[in-house]
Amino acid sequence: MSEVTIFVDGEPVPAEAGRPLGALMHRLGPAMRRTEEGAPRGLFCGMGVCFDCLVTIDGVADRRACMTPIRDGMRVETGLAGGTPS
Ligand code: FES
Numbered sequence: 001m002s003e004v005t006i007f008v009d010g011e012p013v014p015a016e017a018g019r020p021l022g023a024l025m026h027r028l029g030p031a032m033r034r035t036e037e038g039a040p041r042g043l044f045c046g047m048g049v050c051f052d053c054l055v056t057i058d059g060v061a062d063r064r065a066c067m068t069p070i071r072d073g074m075r076v077e078t079g080l081a082g083g084t085p086s
Pocket residue numbers: 022042043044045046047048049050051052053054064065066067
């Protein structure tokens with residue numbers, strides 16, 4: 001695994017290429033998005049079934065973080081108000 005930098009809501013984050021993005025996002029803060037009612041959602045099943053970990057990756061919405069390997073320079077946008085995982 002090689003050290004790379006990704007960007008989460010515009011902030012640089014060191015990461016290891018090839019590791020699941022969902023694991024890194026969970027480490028940053030358990031919530032990755034909010035439902036229409038405002039409830040936080042984040043890593044739950046970790047295997048692509050629940051769709052709770054949806055984020056925007058390189059401009060493509062609704063990507064499952066748990067099923068996405070990290071690669072250098074990827075840009076991740078959470079669905080959180082204010083843009084910071086909490
Ligand atoms: S955590 Fe369930 S689909 Fe990603």
